Each structure stands twice: as structure tokens, then as C-alpha cells.
Amino acid sequence: MNRFVAWFHRWGSPKHFYDMSGRWAPWMAALFFLTFIPGLYYSLIGSPPDYQQGESARIMYIHVPAAWMSMFIYGVMALAGAITLIWKMKMADIVAQVSAPIGASFTFLALVTGSLWGKPMWGAYWVWDARLTSELILLFLFLGYIALTTSIDDKRTAARAGAVLALVGVVNLPIIHYSVEWWSTLHQPSTVKVMGKSAIHLSMLIPLLLMSFAFKFYYAWVVLSSARAEVLDRDKNAKWAADVAQAQAGEMPS
Amino acid sequence: MTPKRKKKLVLIVLALAGLGLAVGLGLNAFNQNIMFFFSPADVAAGKAPYERKFRIGGLVEQGSVQRDEHTLKVSFRVTDGGGTVPVQYEGILPDLFREGQGIVANGKLGRDGVFTAAEVLAKHDENYMPPEVADALAAQKASESIKN
Known part of the structure; x- marks a missing residue:
């Protein structure tokens, strides 16, 4: 337990985060390409069409992982918000702020792909x-978070306001998840279940899982890279940032 | 964890619990409005209004679809086991519309008990499988029913 706490606290140090994210980001990128390329192959070519939807079912391989990511990223932001409020950890706020545009993009992707699928299947966009x-x-909520945090100049006030908004919005996550069970909806209930049997054939589950892992690694890669840039920018007057700049200037031919 | 941080953590958990309760009560109060459609059983129980727009959702009854030969007019019955409602519609039906399939129709219920739809949407279920597997399942079901 103590080792975990120490590990957790180390990630809160900007210098340590800068070093570690630089080391981890390329691995996340490699894992992303390793899962995304076979994922795309199995989504588009290596899996059968659906018995009712035909080839249109392939939209699911983008739509479902994107929708999962939209909720996952919001959850990360809410957790980071709680850490920001309780431990005042600057790194948590940076992670939340660089996550917001990625989360908004995945949400937009889920809505657009769902809409394109809805027209031929349901008969309505x-x-x-x-x-x-x-x-x-x-x-x-994502767009509101971005607007709120970027409109406040003072970084610490922006961090607190954003954290409160992220936490308030977290009530929406169970509503999204259970909406198809609590109310009658046009959207179908969950196909993939963590507990119990999933209502999807294995040949179609494989590309779906590959794509959802690919999206997770993509997020890890992008969030580490952009948080790394953000922490260097915020700490540009700190000694460690000057050391980093000096080391890089030494490497570059002038 | 320092006492100050613990206090903050408790405050956040309490605030979220309160917010969750408030939202839950609110959603519960608006339950009827969030429902996307009425079921045929609701209509049979008289819960649905007459001459006012609402949606009805259920399965298209087997053998009930009748198409007009010269126009786009179609009539069918929607059922959910608890009730059956006849539906009239004129227009293009979505790809997934077929007998035994779930649909949602938007329109008005007449005094004669016939629902006149202005829009028919197909409701897809959560099952994904290749055509061969669906054929195999259907064949298995057929052979079982012969045995019985």
C-alpha cells in the first residue's frame, strides 16, 4: 500500500511526469498501431456481415468503442477532478484538461457514426x-468543460471550477449506461456484457475488442504526449524545465 | 490522508450522493415523458391518448402485413403479447421492417382503435451474428419443432 502511495505521489511531480510520459508515450503509440491495424482489417474485411443489417453493421466497430471511450474519458476527468480538489495535485488537472478535447472528439464520433447507421437501419438520423x-x-458537458477552463485565466481557479463541473456531470454516466434498460428507447440494449453471455458472435467480437483496445491505447498515447507538452509549458520558469531545454539545445546542432 | 483532505473527500462523496438523489427523483417524476414509446398493452389499458401524437412500439405480428398493390399504403398489427393495435401507414418503410421485427411508429390513435402512423422506425435488437449462424439457428429451431 505504501509503495502504491509513493508511486502515485511520484506521478504528481511535474519533472517525474515529464520523464515517465516521454518513456511511455512511444510504447502506447506502438500498442495502438499493433491493435488498430489488425482491428481495421478484421472490421472491414476479416469479419462476416450481419444476418439482418448486412455490411452496415461494420459501423459498430467504430461506433461502440468510440461511445465507450467517451464515457471512459469523462470518468477519468471526474476522477482527476476529485484528486484536484482533495490533493490539489497539478498533474491531475493537466490530465483532465488535455483529456477534454479527446473525449469531446470521441463523443462526436459516436454520435455521427450512430446517426449514419440510424438512417438505413431505423429510418431516421x-x-x-x-x-x-x-x-x-x-x-x-465536454464542450462546457473546455469553455469553462479556458475562459478563466488563473490556472488554479480554472482547475477548481473545471473539477466541480466534471464531478457534477458524472451523474450522466450511469444515465447513459442504463438509459436503454430504465426507459423504452429506440436504441437497442447492450450487446457486450461484462457479466453473462454477450449477444454477439465471436467472429464479430474479435474486431470489436481489438478496436476498443486500439482506442484506449490511442487515448493513452495522446494524453501522455499532450500532458507532457502542457506540464513543460506551465513549469517553464522552473529549474527542471530549464535543464530540459538546455539538454535539448545541446543535442541540436546550432 | 490528512483530516482536511478526508473532510474534502467526504464532502465530495456526500455532494455527489445528494446530486444523484436529486437527479434520480427528477428523472422518476418525468418517467412517462422520457419513455420513447407506448406499448400495445399500454394502449389496451387506455393509457394512451386519442387524436394526439404519440409513439407506439412493439413487434410486427406474423402474417399481418398487407400492402396495397398500387400505392405505398401498408397496414399491419403491432403486438407485445399484452395487446394488439392495428396500424395504417403510407410511405417508405426502413430496411429492417419485417414481420416479427420490432418497430416504433409515430402517429395518432383514432376513435376506431386504428393507429395512423406518420413515421415508422425499425427497432434493431442487440444480436449480432453472421448470416450462416442465423440460418443454422433457424434450421435447428425448425428441426426441434418437427420433433415436437
Whole structure:
């Protein structure tokens, strides 16, 4: 337990984060390409069409992982918000702030791909059922978070305001997840279940899982890289940042 | 954890619990409005209004679809086991519309008990499988019913 606490605290140090993220980001990128390329192959070519939807079912291989990521990233931001409020850890706020545009992009992707699938399958691009509406609210939460944190100049006030908004919005996550069970919706219930049997054939589950791992690694890669740039920018007057700049200037031919 | 941090953690958990409760009560109060459609059983129980727009959702009854030969008019019955509602519609139906499939129709219920739909949406289920597997399942089901 103590070792974990020490490990956790080390990540809170900007210098340590800068070093570690530089080491981890390329690995995340490598894992992303290792899962994304076979994922794309199995999504588009190496899996069968659906018995009812035909080839249109392939949209699911982007839509479902993107929707999962939208909720996962919001969860990360809410957790980072709690850490910001309780431990005042600057790194947590940086992670939350660089996550927001990525989360907004995944939410947008889920909404657009769902809409493109909805027209041929349901007969409508958009309906105001509970699942679609709550996912749209999630997009507005991401956009609201970005607007709020970038409109406040003082970094610490921005961090606190953003953390409160991220925590308040977290009530939307169970609503999105359970909307298809609590209310009658046009959106179908969950296909992949953590507990119990999933309602998807193995040949279609493989590309779905590959793509969802690929999206996770992509997020880890991008969040580490952009948090690394952000922490260097915020600490540009600190001694460690000057050392980094000097070391890089030494490497570069002038 | 220092006492100050512990206090903050408790405050955050309490605030989230309170917020969750408030949202839960709010959603519960608006339950009927969040429901995307009425079921045929609701209509049979008289819960749905007459001459006002609402949505009805259920399965298209086997053998109930009748198409007009010269126009796009189609009529069918929607059922959920607890009730059956006849539906009239004129227009293009979505790809997934077929007998035994779930649909959601938007329109008005007439005094004669016939639902006139202005829009018909297909409701997809959560099952994904290749065509061969679906055929194999259907064949298995058929052979079982012969045995019985």
C-alpha cells in the first residue's frame, strides 16, 4: 500500500511526469498501431456481415468503442477532478484538461457514426430517445468543460471550477449506461456484457475488442504526449524545465 | 490522508450522493415523458391518448402485413403479447421492417382503435451474428419443432 502511495505521489511531480510520459508515450503509440491495424482489417474485411443489417453493421466497430471511450474519458476527468480538489495535485488537472478535447472528439464520433447507421437501419438520423439525448448531453458537458477552463485565466481557479463541473456531470454516466434498460428507447440494449453471455458472435467480437483496445491505447498515447507538452509549458520558469531545454539545445546542432 | 483532505473527500462523496438523489427523483417524476414509446398493452389499458401524437412500439405480428398493390399504403398489427393495435401507414418503410421485427411508429390513435402512423422506425435488437449462424439457428429451431 505504501509503495502504491509513493508511486502515485511520484506521478504528481511535474519533472517525474515529464520523464515517465516521454518513456511511455512511444510504447502506447506502438500498442495502438499493433491493435488498430489488425482491428481495421478484421472490421472491414476479416469479419462476416450481419444476418439482418448486412455490411452496415461494420459501423459498430467504430461506433461502440468510440461511445465507450467517451464515457471512459469523462470518468477519468471526474476522477482527476476529485484528486484536484482533495490533493490539489497539478498533474491531475493537466490530465483532465488535455483529456477534454479527446473525449469531446470521441463523443462526436459516436454520435455521427450512430446517426449514419440510424438512417438505413431505423429510418431516421436522429430521435430524441433517452440514450441519444444523454450522449448528446455528454458532448455538451465536454464542450462546457473546455469553455469553462479556458475562459478563466488563473490556472488554479480554472482547475477548481473545471473539477466541480466534471464531478457534477458524472451523474450522466450511469444515465447513459442504463438509459436503454430504465426507459423504452429506440436504441437497442447492450450487446457486450461484462457479466453473462454477450449477444454477439465471436467472429464479430474479435474486431470489436481489438478496436476498443486500439482506442484506449490511442487515448493513452495522446494524453501522455499532450500532458507532457502542457506540464513543460506551465513549469517553464522552473529549474527542471530549464535543464530540459538546455539538454535539448545541446543535442541540436546550432 | 490528512483530516482536511478526508473532510474534502467526504464532502465530495456526500455532494455527489445528494446530486444523484436529486437527479434520480427528477428523472422518476418525468418517467412517462422520457419513455420513447407506448406499448400495445399500454394502449389496451387506455393509457394512451386519442387524436394526439404519440409513439407506439412493439413487434410486427406474423402474417399481418398487407400492402396495397398500387400505392405505398401498408397496414399491419403491432403486438407485445399484452395487446394488439392495428396500424395504417403510407410511405417508405426502413430496411429492417419485417414481420416479427420490432418497430416504433409515430402517429395518432383514432376513435376506431386504428393507429395512423406518420413515421415508422425499425427497432434493431442487440444480436449480432453472421448470416450462416442465423440460418443454422433457424434450421435447428425448425428441426426441434418437427420433433415436437
